[in-house]
Amino acid sequence: MTQMPPMERIWFIVNLIPEGTVLPYGIVADLAGLPGRARYVSRALKLAPKTLALPWHRVINSQGKISFEKYSEPFQTQLELLRLEGIKVNAGKILLSQYQWKPDLATLVMTLPF
DNA sequence: CTAGTGACCAACG
DNA sequence: ACGTTGGCCACTA
Numbered sequence A: 001m002t003q004m005p006p007m008e009r010i011w012f013i014v015n016l017i018p019e020g021t022v023l024p025y026g027i028v029a030d031l032a033g034l035p036g037r038a039r040y041v042s043r044a045l046k047l048a049p050k051t052l053a054l055p056w057h058r059v060i061n062s063q064g065k066i067s068f069e070k071y072s073e074p075f076q077t078q079l080e081l082l083r084l085e086g087i088k089v090n091a092g093k094i095l096l097s098q099y100q101w102k103p104d105l106a107t108l109v110m111t112l113p114f
Numbered sequence B: 001c002t003a004g005t006g007a008c009c010a011a012c013g
Numbered sequence C: 001a002c003g004t005t006g007g008c009c010a011c012t013a
Helices: A004-015 A025-031 A036-049 A073-084 A105-111
Strands: none
Touching: A004 A036, A025 A036, A036 A105
């Protein structure tokens, strides 16, 4: 039985993030079984096939901010997508205490195919 | 092989 | 609230 590759595990987790919620890169890495590898998450998202249609915009950094350069094209796109799902962004910041997805870990772990 | 580069992060000052 | 620093590691030139 081959392990699901790290990058696929990251895509799997991101795909589970519910609408109207967000998750920091580092937490995605943790849930994917790759603690301390937040940078790998950003790389995995960049390389993700468009056909997967992942909710990539729900992944933000640990400070509640969008990680693209301010005013850049992808920055604006992510900001708009987040607001479309009712996520408030004030002064470029998202309140993690309000919007961070907090899955029931026991249940989630049983669901994961890895 | 080495050096630079990230959609990062926690710890400091 | 910032800016810096050291750690992280796959990928690229």
